[in-house]
Amino acid sequence: MAGIRRFDCDDILDKAARVFWRDGYDGASIQALEAETGLGRGSLYNAFGDKAALFLSVLDRYAATEGAAPLVHLSQPDARAGLEAMLRAMAQQMNKPGRPRGCLLTNTCLGTPGEPAVKARVAQHLARLQEVLEAHVQRAASTCQIAPATDPVALARFYAAVARGLGASHRGGADLAALEDVIDVAMRAWPDAIAAGGVGDDPA
Amino acid sequence: MAGIRRFDCDDILDKAARVFWRDGYDGASIQALEAETGLGRGSLYNAFGDKAALFLSVLDRYAATEGAAPLVHLSQPDARAGLEAMLRAMAQQMNKPGRPRGCLLTNTCLGTPGEPAVKARVAQHLARLQEVLEAHVQRAASTCQIAPATDPVALARFYAAVARGLGASHRGGADLAALEDVIDVAMRAWPDAIAAGGVGDDPA
């Protein structure tokens, strides 16, 4: 039956990701993983280890591909436009047909990963988004694109929360238009350099 | 041992809620529910039906108590202050000691409720928040508290997404200060009546 591996690991990880994405870590059965990947139990265990190890591999690949894709928009010079493009890319991504709803990382974070190692890895990947956003805001501040009084950490926390809110809303059934609305309003919170006041010292 | 019911249904529902809240619907085992409530399987099934029916009862009670509590702030005359008070009440509520992390409704929405009836009920409760927020924004508009060009649905969608983002962030380990930061920034998106432009027609 074998001799040399007959499948592409990344391809299998992508297919397995769909199952975890749809059913959650605990909800994904080995049987479902077999069906989706087309591999037998033996192959899965041999190639990736047990369920937790497989999921960790899935998480890492997801973070490196789907999760990282929208972040490329942050590299454009205009910090505000970059952030907005990132959020819109996330919304577009979620609405691509034939894909499970929501975001794998957010779903898993909110779900019930019995394995502590899984929880830790998810938290690690989510923390990375926070770091990237903080760096983005810091860059905007150092290039005088936002109001000087802005708290960079607070702003990064906000947009990270918005990203999670997008995932949660989409998982709950929101369509693309609803996500676009959320982004429209969220971008109103961006502290343009023209504005006088910083964050939090609103006189109202 | 028995003859007449020896427990308070609402008390049991509160205790059961903690289990579902912590472990998710699928992750909550009957054994854990027995341990938390102090009741035997028979009593649980006799009083509430099967697991799905029990969870529906839990959801309804949660929505009527914990879920509805922050909404009372919306009734104050100042629409902006009311909304901010609601969000801060949610953050305070999540950080009360000894309670599971996140929001039961959001957790369940993101998790994997195998039962379609459960999914539907969660969606129904989450839609109610959306409706309440829409009504709140409509009231703000009719009392000239926000810019006339504001899209009420979009604004309600945004703050509903923020509320879910708060739950997701808290579930992921965020502390009260982080949630306060998110709220600080989110309130910057409120379209005060003084401002000229509406939502979405930003020239940028």
Place this chain on the structure above:
DNA sequence: TCCATTTTGTAATGATCGGTCAAGGATATT
């Protein structure tokens, strides 16, 4: 051609899952 290595398919294992059932005991009604 033949062997060693590695994958693959299948079966079996022990644990846990949600759900059920019969037996027993306490209360309310008469």
Place this chain on the structure above:
DNA sequence: AATATCCTTGACCGATCATTACAAAATGGA
């Protein structure tokens, strides 16, 4: 006091879970 009704207890069921063990098979190198 007797009876009927309801609740509780605990054991039990089939199904499914993740995991492991093992034998069959196919390739790569000699």
